[in-house]
Amino acid sequence: MKELLSHLEKFRFGDSLVRQSSIALKTAFDSILPLRCCLCMQPDQNGFCHQCQLLLPWLGCACLKCGAALPSEGICGKCQTKPAGIQSATIPFRYIDPISHQIHSLKYQRKLTVAPALGKMLAIQVIKNMSRLPDALLPVPLHINRIKQRGFNQAGLIAESTGKLLGIPVDYGIICRTKDTVSQTSLDQGARAKNMLEAFAVHVNGRYDAVAVIDDVITSGATINAICTELRLNGYNNISAWAIAKT
Ligand SMILES: [Zn+2]
Numbered sequence: 298m299k300e301l302l303s304h305l306e307k308f309r310f311g312d313s314l315v316r317q318s319s320i321a322l323k324t325a326f327d328s329i330l331p332l333r334c335c336l337c338m339q340p341d342q343n344g345f346c347h348q349c350q351l352l353l354p355w356l357g358c359a360c361l362k363c364g365a366a367l368p369s370e371g372i373c374g375k376c377q378t379k380p381a382g383i384q385s386a387t388i389p390f391r392y393i394d395p396i397s398h399q400i401h402s403l404k405y406q407r408k409l410t411v412a413p414a415l416g417k418m419l420a421i422q423v424i425k426n427m428s429r430l431p432d433a434l435l436p437v438p439l440h441i442n443r444i445k446q447r448g449f450n451q452a453g454l455i456a457e458s459t460g461k462l463l464g465i466p467v468d469y470g471i472i473c474r475t476k477d478t479v480s481q482t483s484l485d486q487g488a489r490a491k492n493m494l495e496a497f498a499v500h501v502n503g504r505y506d507a508v509a510v511i512d513d514v515i516t517s518g519a520t521i522n523a524i525c526t527e528l529r530l531n532g533y534n535n536i537s538a539w540a541i542a543k544t
């Protein structure tokens with residue numbers, strides 16, 4: 298009964314079909330464990346074998362707030378002059394090959410085993426970076442039209458894997474995508490921010506002291522910043538941003 302109640306609770310807010318898809322996929326996804334390294338295909342249960350991990354484009358020194366690459370660790374000029382309200386950013390990789398190729402194959406070729414591999418790398422980076430873990434992981438939601446087209450939310454899959462490793466629940470009921478935004482790829486930074494205006498709604502905080510918003514890739518930060526603004530308006534004060542890669 299307790300399990301059923303928590304299952305039903307997920308349907309209270311936003312578009313239930315998005316959450317139904319996520320739940321249905323979670324059930325199927327949990328059984329998919331990578332048995333080979335995603336890059337060299339040698340038998341390995343870590344997603345990326347030790348040798349291939351050494352070859353990955355680790356981000357290195359970056360802004361503690363937005364993940365922008367810096368010559369030494371600190372807070373970039375943009376975050377100092379216009380803080381987005383994010384406590385910390387954890388992003389293990391630069392968005393270049395082979396990570397960009399892996400993310401592309403997850404999203405557009407349905408190579409779902411990549412998600413736990415990337416999720417594990419993110420979990421490793423989180424453990425290195427953070428002294429206190431958040432109470433819940435909030436995947437950046439896709440609009441229902443995109444879910445129908447793709448069949449899954451890659452941020453949700455990554456969050457499930459990272460959450461499982463770190464023992465943090467994934468909550469799909471907090472952030473809701475209310476606007477079917479056009480793809481950000483062809484837009485400049487100003488247009489990206491405008492595109493994201495009022496794209497999300499957030500459930501008023503009644504449960505969590507600290508949350509981490511999870512996306513696959515952070516580019517301009519427009520999506521994360523729009524979500525962060527909504528979260529803060531609804532009582533969330535301790536927000537982290539986690540992603541696999543930064544462009
Ligand atoms: Zn390998």
Ligand SMILES: [Zn+2]
Nearest residue numbers: 360363373376
């Ligand atoms: Zn920054």
